Structure formats: C-alpha cells, structure tokens
Amino acid sequence: MNTKVIETTVGLFVVFGFAAFFMLAMNVSNLITYESSEGYQVHARFDNIGGLKVRSPVAVGGVRIGKVAAIAYDNEAYEAVVTLEIEPKYNKFPTDTSAGILTAGLLGEQYVGLEPGAEEEYLKSGDEITVTQSAIVLEEIIGQFLYSKADEK
Amino acid sequence: MSFSRGSRKIFDDISLDIPRGKVTAIMGPSGTGKTTLLKLIGGQLRPEQGTIKMDNNDVHQLSRKDLYQLRKRMGMLFQSGALLTDINVFDNIAYPLREHTDLDESMIRSLVLMKLNAVGLRGARDLMPSELSGGMSRRVALARAIALDPVMVMYDEPFTGQDPISMGVLVNLIHRMNQHLHLSSIVVSHDVPETMSISDYIYLISGGKIVAQGTPDDLKNSNDPWVQQFIAGEADGPVPFHFPAEPVMQDLLS
Amino acid sequence: MIKNIQLLGQKLIATVARLGQASVFLYHILLTMPGVLIRPKLIIKQLYSTGVQTLIIILVAGTFVGMVLALQAYYVLVDFGAEDSISQMVVLSLMRELGPVITGLLFAGRAGSALTAEIGLMKSTEQLSGMEMMAIDPMQRVMAPRILAGFLAMPLLTAIFMAVGVLGGYLVAVHGVGIYEGVYWSLAQTKVDFYTDLMNGMIKSVVFGLVIVWIAVFEGHDSVPTSEGLGQATTRTVVHGSLAVLGLDFLLTALMFGDI
Numbered sequence: 001m002n003t004k005v006i007e008t009t010v011g012l013f014v015v016f017g018f019a020a021f022f023m024l025a026m027n028v029s030n031l032i033t034y035e036s037s038e039g040y041q042v043h044a045r046f047d048n049i050g051g052l053k054v055r056s057p058v059a060v061g062g063v064r065i066g067k068v069a070a071i072a073y074d075n076e077a078y079e080a081v082v083t084l085e086i087e088p089k090y091n092k093f094p095t096d097t098s099a100g101i102l103t104a105g106l107l108g109e110q111y112v113g114l115e116p117g118a119e120e121e122y123l124k125s126g127d128e129i130t131v132t133q134s135a136i137v138l139e140e141i142i143g144q145f146l147y148s149k150a151d152e153k
Numbered sequence: 154m155s156f157s158r159g160s161r162k163i164f165d166d167i168s169l170d171i172p173r174g175k176v177t178a179i180m181g182p183s184g185t186g187k188t189t190l191l192k193l194i195g196g197q198l199r200p201e202q203g204t205i206k207m208d209n210n211d212v213h214q215l216s217r218k219d220l221y222q223l224r225k226r227m228g229m230l231f232q233s234g235a236l237l238t239d240i241n242v243f244d245n246i247a248y249p250l251r252e253h254t255d256l257d258e259s260m261i262r263s264l265v266l267m268k269l270n271a272v273g274l275r276g277a278r279d280l281m282p283s284e285l286s287g288g289m290s291r292r293v294a295l296a297r298a299i300a301l302d303p304v305m306v307m308y309d310e311p312f313t314g315q316d317p318i319s320m321g322v323l324v325n326l327i328h329r330m331n332q333h334l335h336l337s338s339i340v341v342s343h344d345v346p347e348t349m350s351i352s353d354y355i356y357l358i359s360g361g362k363i364v365a366q367g368t369p370d371d372l373k374n375s376n377d378p379w380v381q382q383f384i385a386g387e388a389d390g391p392v393p394f395h396f397p398a399e400p401v402m403q404d405l406l407s
Numbered sequence: 408m409i410k411n412i413q414l415l416g417q418k419l420i421a422t423v424a425r426l427g428q429a430s431v432f433l434y435h436i437l438l439t440m441p442g443v444l445i446r447p448k449l450i451i452k453q454l455y456s457t458g459v460q461t462l463i464i465i466l467v468a469g470t471f472v473g474m475v476l477a478l479q480a481y482y483v484l485v486d487f488g489a490e491d492s493i494s495q496m497v498v499l500s501l502m503r504e505l506g507p508v509i510t511g512l513l514f515a516g517r518a519g520s521a522l523t524a525e526i527g528l529m530k531s532t533e534q535l536s537g538m539e540m541m542a543i544d545p546m547q548r549v550m551a552p553r554i555l556a557g558f559l560a561m562p563l564l565t566a567i568f569m570a571v572g573v574l575g576g577y578l579v580a581v582h583g584v585g586i587y588e589g590v591y592w593s594l595a596q597t598k599v600d601f602y603t604d605l606m607n608g609m610i611k612s613v614v615f616g617l618v619i620v621w622i623a624v625f626e627g628h629d630s631v632p633t634s635e636g637l638g639q640a641t642t643r644t645v646v647h648g649s650l651a652v653l654g655l656d657f658l659l660t661a662l663m664f665g666d667i
Contacts, residue, residue, distance in 0.1 A: 003448070006451065006452060006455045007451055009455060009459050010451050010454045010455050010458070010459060013454070013455075013458050013459045013462060013563065014454075014563060016462075016563075016567060017562070017563025017564070017566050017567055018563070018566075020563075020566040020567040020569065020570035020571075021562075021563075021566040021570075021609075023570050024502070024566060024569055024570055024573065024605055025601060025605060027592060027595070027596065055600075192536075195539075195540050197536065197539060197540070221542040221544070222542070224539075224540055224541070224542040225541075225542045227540065229537070229540040231533045231536065231537055232533070233532055233533055235532060235533040235534050235536065235537030236534075236537075237534055237537075237538075238529075238532070238534070248541070248543075249541045249542075249543070252541075252543055253542065297541075
C-alpha cells in the first residue's frame with residue numbers, strides 16, 4: 001500500500017462522511033426551515049397553552065409561516081404569554097387576527113393557528129394579538145360531556 | 154547503584170566504569186538483569202539509589218528534552234533488532250536521520266547506503282523486516298544504531314541464537330565499528346568465547362553483584378571457581394547441577 | 408463473607424487505580440498533540456486503518472439496520488393506521504441512538520481490537536523501546552496519531568451509518584411496503600430536528616470515538632508482552648470499550664434528551 005493510494009482513499013472516506021452528514025442535515029432534518037429566522041415578533045395571551053412548546057409551528061390555513069419563539073407566564077394577569085416569530089415576508093396580518101392553539105391531526109403536536117381578521121392596519125413587530133383561543137384540554141371536554149349527560153337525566 | 158523490581162533486588166549496590174573507546178563486556182548467567190542494566194543506562198528505568206553518568210551527565214537528573222538529546226548520542230542494538238515492521242530496511246535506517254536532522258533526501262540516501270555498506274547489507278535495502286533472517290535483522294539494527302554517529306553503542310545479547318557464520322560476522326562488525334568509529338561499546342552477553350575475543354574489559358555479574366572483573370586474560374587466569382565454571386562452561390561447580398532436593402536413594406525408596 | 412467483601416474492595420480499588428493510570432496516559436498523549444498536528448501523514452495513515460477499513464462493515468450494517476427498523480416499525484404502526492410515520496421512527500432511532508451506539512460497538516470490535524493488537528505487538532517486539540532509545544517519543548509518533556484518527560473517524564462513520572440506514576429504511580418503506588415517497592421524506596424533514604437529533608447523535612459519536620481509542624491504545628500500551636497477554640488485552644479493549652459505549656450512551660441520552 002503506497003502513500004498515494006492511502007491518501008486518496010482517506011480523502012474519499014472523509015468526503016463520503018461529510019456528504020452523508022450533509023445529506024442527513026438537508027434532507028432528513030428541519031435544517032432548511034431554520035434559515036429564515038429573522039422574523040418579526042408578535043405576542044399572544046392564552047389561558048391554557050396545552051402542549052405548545054418553543055419552536056412549535058405557527059400556521060395560517062395549514063401553511064407554516066413561523067414558530068413559537070418563547071413562552072412565558074404573566075404572574076399578575078395569570079395568563080400565558082406566547083411570543084410568535086413570523087417570517088418577514090408574511091407581514092400582512094390585520095390587527096384583529098385571531099390566534100388559536102390547534103392540534104395537527106388527532107393526536108399530533110400542537111401549533112398556533114392564525115385566522116386573519118378584517119382590519120386595515122397590519123400587525124407590526126411587538127404588537128399583540130388580542131383575540132385568542134386557548135388549547136382544548138381533553139379532560140375538560142370529557143368533564144363537560146359527563147356533566148351534560150348527567151344534566152340530561 | 155541499586156535497583157529493584159517489586160521486592161526483588163536486581164542490582165545491589167554495584168559500581169561500573171565503562172572506559173571510552175573500548176569494548177566493555179557485561180556477562181553473567183541468564184536472568185541476572187543484563188538487559189535491565191542497559192535500560193538503566195539509557196534512562197528508561199530509574200535506579201533506586203546511586204547515579205548513572207554518561208559523559209559527566211547524570212542520566213536521571215536530565216530533563217526530558219535533554220535526555221532525548223543524550224539518547225541521540227547513544228545507539229542501542231536490541232536483542233530482537235526492534236526494527237519497525239511496517240517500513241522497509243532503508244526507511245528503518247533513515248528513520249532517525251529523518252526525525253532528528255534536517256538533511257535533504259539525497260544526503261540521507263548517501264548516509265543510509267554508507268551505513269548499510271558498513272554492515273554489508275547494501276543490497277537488502279528494499280526488503281521488509283519480515284523478510285530478513287535473524288542475523289540480517291541484527292545487522293540492519295546495527296546500521297540503524299550507528300545512523301546518527303553516536304559516541305556509545307550498547308549491544309543487548311547480539312550473539313544469541315546465531316549460526317556460526319552470522320556470529321562471526323557480528324563479532325567482526327562490533328570489533329571493527331569500535332575501532333574505526335572510535336566508539337565506546339558495551340556488550341551484554343553470555344556467549345563466552347565470542348565476547349572474550351573482542352572485549353577489552355569484562356564485568357561478571359551474578360545475583361545482583363559484581364562477582365569478578367578484569368581483562369579477558371585476568372579472568373582466564375582467575376582462581377575463583379565460579380569464574381572458572383562460567384568461563385569454561387562446566388556443568389557442575391559452584392553453580393550446582395542439581396536443583397536442591399533430597400538425596401536420590403531416599404526419594405526413590407520412599 | 409468478609410473475605411468476599413475484601414476481594415470486592417480490592418477489585419474496586421484496582422479498577423480506580425487503573426482508571427487513574429489510563430488518565431495520566433491520556434494526559435501525556437494530549438501534551439504531545441501540537442507536535443502531532445504538524446505531521447499529518449501519520450494521522451492520515453491511521454485514519455486509513457481505523458476509518459477506511461471499518462467502512463465496509465458500517466455500510467452493510469447500516470443498510471440492514473435501517474431496513475429492519477423500517478420493517479418492524481411498519482408492523483407495529485400499521486395497527487394504529489399510522490404507518491406513514493415510519494420514516495420518523497427510522498430516522499429518529501438511527502440518529503439519536505442506533506447510529507452512534509452500533510457504530511461505536513462495531514468500531515470497538517474492529518478498529519479497537521486491531522489498535523490494541525498492533526500496539527501490543529510493537530511493545531513485545533521492543534519497537535516502542537527502540538523508538539525511545541532513538542530519542543523518538545512513542546507517545547507522539549505512535550499513540551497520539553491513533554487517538555486523533557479515532558476521534559475523527561467515528562463521527563464520519565456514524566454519519567455514513569445514519570445515511571445508509573435512512574436509505575435502507577426508504578427502500579423498505581417505499582418500495583417494500585408501499586409508503587408514498589413524498590411522505591417518507593417530508594415527514595423525516597419536519598419531524599427531525601437538526602440540533603436535538605442529528606447534532607446530539609454526532610456529539611455522542613465523537614465522545615464514543617475518543618473513549619474507544621483511548622481504551623484501545625492504553626490496553627495495547629499496557630499489555631503483557633506475551634501471546635496470551637495480547638489476547639487478554641484485545642479482549643479487554645472490546646469488552647470495556649463496548650460497555651463504555653453503552654454506559655455513556657445512557658448518560659448522554661439522559662443529559663441531552665432529558666427534558667423533552
């Protein structure tokens with residue numbers, strides 16, 4: 001085994017390794033969706049955020065337009081404050097747009113769904129979405145169902 | 154100096170002087186730690202007590218860097234040759250030259266070929282160590298040991314297991330190297346006739362102590378029965394033939 | 408009874424002492440690093456023997472693991488009508504756990520044992536002593552390049568394992584079981600997070616690589632220079648290396664994925 005052959009093979013090996021890594025990074029992970037990360041931020045308050053997490057998607061009509069940047073709790077108003085980061089190209093949301101916490105599929109992950117309103121002014125960075133719908137908590141629904149059933153009797 | 158391994162005292166307060174420019178032999182029965190002595194001189198092992206000085210440098214007080222500098226002036230021939238098995242003969246001898254000098258390849262080539270020529274193996278330069286016979290490996294190792302033109306060369310059992318011709322070649326080489334290159338040589342061996350034929354001074358070590366020392370003639374004429382047994386290679390004498398046991402008749406009849 | 412406890416205690420102390428020995432050993436090797444980095448030829452040669460020669464087994468193992476994963480995932484998921492999630496399961500399992508761990512185990516077995524045997528043989532034929540007497544530091548020339556090569560080779564091998572695993576899973580899912588190709592890749596893309604999944608897997612592989620070569624080189628250096636001693640040393644490398652991989656995997660998983 002002379003040096004030339006060894007060096008070439010090692011070179012190929014390293015290239016192969018990096019190629020595998022890039023293939024994984026690009027095709028098999030959500031790296032691409034990280035590229036657009038300089039969006040504008042908007043706040044929304046909820047009573048219950050359910051299973052929402054940081055980096056959960058923000059979608060309109062099923063199309064992902066941003067992500068949840070931060071989740072905090074307001075101790076004074078006893079509400080959850082969710083910071084949404086929306087991609088800069090989607091900047092035409094009326095100020096009365098509503099935000100709800102929905103579930104993708106039946107048992108899927110939770111995301112923030114926006115429903116555009118009718119106002120003429122648009123949401124800017126730092127604005128707050130005032131119309132919100134908290135997450136549906138399964139236990140409450142079951143509880144409601146059971147109580148309503150009990151009432152019927 | 155003294156040196157122990159675990160609880161066993163290998164060397165018990167011995168003193169040796171290796172004169173410059175001469176061949177000094179260290180002989181003794183197997184297992185007395187002759188290889189250990191070479192390692193102590195080379196700084197690979199540390200004595201418990203005492204000092205080892207080469208050229209007025211206390212070997213074990215030197216910093217790591219200085220020790221490495223000192224080692225460049227020593228050459229060592231290991232019992233098995235200790236050639237690097239993944240490179241060929243030429244590269245083995247060129248190894249210390251490439252590592253420790255800034256000489257360009259053409260100079261290195263000339264030097265390597267000269268060293269190989271001195272041991273008579275210039276034609277074997279492209280062989281791999283696994284393709285060499287025992288005697289040839291040792292000659293290559295010798296060429297490597299003198300690659301940096303050391304002032305002192307240590308030979309660890311150079312004659313062991315060699316056929317008469319290889320033996321003769323090695324004996325001849327060691328003697329000539331010492332003369333022509335003005336080396337100080339330390340030969341550790343228990344091959345009596347060969348060693349005595351080229352040594353200027355001999356130390357006999359046994360049981361961790363120096364049992365006898367002198368020129369070859371001194372030892373041949375010595376009155377010490379142990380020395381006589383060793384030199385003549387007699388089966389029985391101060392070192393008994395029988396391992397300690399009961400008398401024969403008692404053992405057979407019980 | 409007391410004697411057994413004594414023995415246990417002694418063994419424990421011996422193990423800790425050995426760990427200390429190995430740490431000092433590693434420290435000495437790391438000290439020589441600057442000198443090694445300027446000699447890339449040594450590293451390249453070692454990359455060849457640890458990395459390239461492990462490639463084939465990684466490729467084969469990766470493909471098969473990916474394929475089996477997809478198959479087994481399908482059989483379970485189809486009961487929930489969730490067979491479309493096959494790619495998610497295959498990719499996540501590969502990236503988070505199977506990739507680093509299986510590559511690590513294979514690496515310990517193949518490259519680790521070869522390293523130990525090589526160094527042990529160099530020790531028994533006095534090549535290491537010989538180098539020292541030629542004023543060449545075997546730590547720098549022999550040990551350090553091998554440690555560096557293992558450190559670099561493992562993540563590359565792991566990435567390759569993951570990639571062929573995903574492709575193997577794709578083969579089974581799309582061409583074997585009938586999942587839609589688009590579904591396979593798009594679900595993989597959305598459900599797999601670059602940082603938490605891929606990068607964590609790579610970090611694991613780097614840690615495993617370092618630990619495996621550390622053990623391999625130390626056992627070789629410390630081996631008894633007889634044929635029996637060499638056999639014991641290689642066994643220890645494979646066993647300790649594999650156990651270390653599995654143990655560290657648990658630790659790292661708990662650290663990395665603990666709050667998900």
